[in-house]
Amino acid sequence: MITPRFDILGQAISDASRTQMLCELMEGRAYTNKELAAAAGVTPQTASAHLRLLQNAGLVVAEKRGRCVYHRLAGAEVAHALEQLAAIAPADSLHRAQQRKAGGLAQLRSCYDHLAGPLAVAMTRALLDRGMLVEAHGAFRAEPAAQWLKLGVVLPERPGRQPFARPCLDWTERKLHVAGPMGRQILDHALGSGWVKRHRHKRGLMLTAPGRVALEQILGLQCGTLAEAWAV
Known part of the structure; x- marks a missing residue:
């Protein structure tokens, strides 16, 4: 019997900066490392490390377009799972952060x-x-x-x-x-x-x-x- 690796997913979403990046990507559009770094309030170098971890967990994929690399959620199933988690998450970690970050x-x-x-x-x-x-x-x-x-x-x-x-x-x-x-x-x-x-x-x-x-x-x-x- 194959056991789902919830521990890997748990580690991936356990950091507030990575959570903010995932919330940004839940819109469905793709963003560059620099854009996600700005959204999470971290340096581009730190954002790169966070994105590698999210990619290893299967939550995010990267696509090269011209000179830029864009990051997006791995699929609709990931977005749906994150939406459901957001519905039960404490307000301070998602709801208020999103309201403050995006202004409504x-x-x-x-x-x-x-x-x-x-x-x-x-x-x-x-x-x-x-x-x-x-x-x-x-x-x-x-x-x-x-x-x-x-x-x-x-x-x-x-x-x-x-x-x-x-x-x-x-x-x-x-x-x-x-x-x-x-x-x-x-x-x-x-x-x-x-x-x-x-x-x-x-x-x-x-x-x-x-x-x-x-x-x-x-x-x-x-x-x-x-x-x-x-x-x-």
């Missing part, structure tokens, strides 16, 4: 390849209330509806081996948002349609005026009650 990142953000934060939770609640999503036995099931195409979602013709819509516990709200292929399609559509935009110099997303209108029309969300920092 928790309001609207991407968790690797899907939307997260209060807006994502509100969207999920609206989908459940409208019967477009059904929660059963700890999973989500999507029901046919015309509104899916308006959200950029194409439902699969038959169930796959992996769930199409996966519940993900939001680490700031302690409530569910949608992950999985459905969550990825919604985020891609929101970015492509200009409903949300990425900040140029910091993590997180901004909800645009067209995005507010679209979500009010499609899901009945009262986006006018959202924090002003969400809108541009």
Whole structure:
């Protein structure tokens, strides 16, 4: 019987600087050593040592693009596991650190390849209330509806081996948002349609005026009650 090496993972995430780097990478984008060093408040040399340890633990991978080496999470499974750990972690180690570092990142953000934060939770609640999503036995099931195409979602013709819509516990709200292929399609559509935009110099997303209108029309969300920092 093969025993999972939780000790290796535990060592990798036991340092506050490495934790901050992982939180930065949970957005889904790739960053250079210098960018991650700045996010964690350490020197580039120290960041390199931290990143090697994270790579050895299978949490991070490095990709060379031109003259630069970029680092990203090893995959969606890593992002999902980190999101779940964040939901039960003490606030001082993740929640407050993220809020302070990104200035309100928790309001609207991407968790690797899907939307997260209060807006994502509100969207999920609206989908459940409208019967477009059904929660059963700890999973989500999507029901046919015309509104899916308006959200950029194409439902699969038959169930796959992996769930199409996966519940993900939001680490700031302690409530569910949608992950999985459905969550990825919604985020891609929101970015492509200009409903949300990425900040140029910091993590997180901004909800645009067209995005507010679209979500009010499609899901009945009262986006006018959202924090002003969400809108541009």
